[in-house]
Amino acid sequence: xxxxxxxxxxxxxxxxxxxxxxxxxxxxxxxxxxxxxxxxxxxxxxxxxxxxxxxxxxxxxxxxxxxxxxxxxxxxxxxxxxxxxxxxxxxxxxxxxxxxxxxxxxxxxxxxxxxxxxxxxxxxxxxxxxxxxxxxxxxxxxxxxxxxxxxxxxxxxxxxxxxxxxxxxxxxxxxxxxxxxxxxxxxxxxxxxxxxxxxxxxxxxxxxxxxxxxxxxxxxxxxxxxxxxxxxxxxxxxxxxxxxxxxxxxxxxxxxxxxxxxxxxxxxxxxxxxxxxxxxxxxxxxxxxxxxxxxxxxxx
Numbered sequence: 451x452x453x454x455x456x457x458x459x460x461x462x463x464x465x466x467x468x469x470x471x472x473x474x475x476x477x478x479x480x481x482x483x484x485x486x487x488x489x490x491x492x493x494x495x496x497x498x499x500x501x502x503x504x505x506x507x508x509x510x511x512x513x514x515x516x517x518x519x520x521x522x523x524x525x526x527x528x529x530x531x532x533x534x535x536x537x538x539x540x541x542x543x544x545x546x547x548x549x550x551x552x553x554x555x556x557x558x559x560x561x562x563x564x565x566x567x568x569x570x571x572x573x574x575x576x577x578x579x580x581x582x583x584x585x586x587x588x589x590x591x592x593x594x595x596x597x598x599x600x601x602x603x604x605x606x607x608x609x610x611x612x613x614x615x616x617x618x619x620x621x622x623x624x625x626x627x628x629x630x631x632x633x634x635x636x637x638x639x640x641x642x643x644x645x646x647x648x649x650x651x652x653x654x655x656x657x658x659x660x661x662x663x664x665x666x667x668x669x670x671x672x673x674x675x676x677x678x679x680x681x682x683x684x685x686x687x688x689x690x691x692x693x694x695x696x697x698x699x700x701x702x703x704x705x706x707x708x709x710x711x712x713x714x715x716x717x718x719x720x721x722x723x724x725x726x727x728x729x730x731x732x733x734x735x736x737x738x739x740x741x742x743x744x745x746x747x748x749x750x
Contacts, residue, residue, distance in 0.1 A: 452480025453706050458536055458582070460484040460529065462516060462571065463543030465496040468610060468667055468701075471694035472540050474500045475702035477507035481538065484529065486512045516543045516567035517553045519747060526574035535585065536578040538705045541568045542610040544640075550631040557746065558625035560633070564640035568609055569647055569743040576660070579605040583659025604711055607651060607662035608704045611644035611717065618729050619643060621738060645717055645726055646736035647743070652715030661714035663704050667697040668719065 459476045463469030465487035473483045477500055485500070487493035493511030501507050514525035529536075544564050551559040557566060583605040617638035623629075626636040644664060651662040700721050704710045716723045717730075729735045 452478065454479040454481035457481045457538065458533060459538035459540065459705065460486065460536055461540040461542055462486045465492045468694050468697055469542035470496050470500065471698035472542055472701045474503050475698050476538065476705060477504045477509065479706050482508040484510045484512050486514050488515050489513050517559055517563045519555050519570060522567060522570050523574065526571065530578060534578060535582040536575055536605065537582045538606050539572060539575055539579060540608045540701060540705060541572065543567060547633055550626065560636045560640060561625045565643045566743060566746060568644055570747045572607060572651060573749055579660045580658050605660045606705050607660065608701050609644050609648045609664045610701060611664040611666060612641035613666050614638050614642040614645065614730065617642045619735060619739065624742065642730055643739055645730050646739050649715045650736045650740045663714060664717045665701045665704060666717060666719040666724065667701065
């Protein structure tokens with residue numbers, strides 16, 4: 451019996467690549483998994499692939515365009531109409547775009563998907579995560595509930611991010627509107643932003659039984675993530691990157707393991723905590739980013 455028997459997980463970006471591998475890993479551990487895709491058809495196609503790897507997987511589709519805030523709100527409402535608790539949220543969706551695009555909300559697409567979607571979706575599902583933490587102490591599929599509770603304990607948020615190099619957040623141009631646009635300018639700051647938001651969620655959720663951590667999966671080969679940008683970076687990634695199943699290991703470990711049950715606000719790779727240098731260790735930057743995201747999402 452898997453360690454996640456009786457638990458519910460939701461994974462964004464689960465129709466391919468790393469997200470799909472994470473969803474399969476959680477299903478293999480016994481969790482019921484909500485597979486989020488841009489459409490129900492894409493989610494169901496991913497579910498069919500996961501079921502070939504995990505024949506007894508319990509899967510559920512959820513349609514959401516994570517670049518559009520109204521779609522995120524509808525998806526959260528749809529989920530909450532069927533479930534009042536959520537044990538694990540894995541934010542794994544992301545984009546690299548060669549050219550600048552603007553969403554219906556008036557936001558630059560990379561920032562909207564890589565940052566705002568993480569912020570908004572997580573906030574809309576926080577109450578369900580808190581309810582799971584408060585009432586899901588004993589694993590219903592395991593004998594000796596209290597011991598199981600101590601092993602698993604909190605609800606968990608896992609944000610797929612990245613080592614962000616020397617990236618900084620330019621609060622005067624968070625959406626790369628000034629100068630020449632490129633994915634090399636637009637994407638690394640969004641990885642830093644994910645780390646900062648993870649830290650701020652961890653701080654705000656202290657004492658609730660919900661922990662939040664970020665993961666650097668490294669290069670992941672043969673995914674659709676770099677299809678738009680192509681070029682040398684895509685070649686290097688597909689040549690030297692790890693298969694998605696291997697790259698997903700730390701995210702699944704953070705979502706399921708007893709060892710990760712009492713740590714929060716950290717960045718991990720290969721099951722090891724790694725530093726968050728530069729702006730990634732600046733509490734003022736994370737609070738300022740939180741305020742910007744709150745305003746742009748019109749959350750009170």
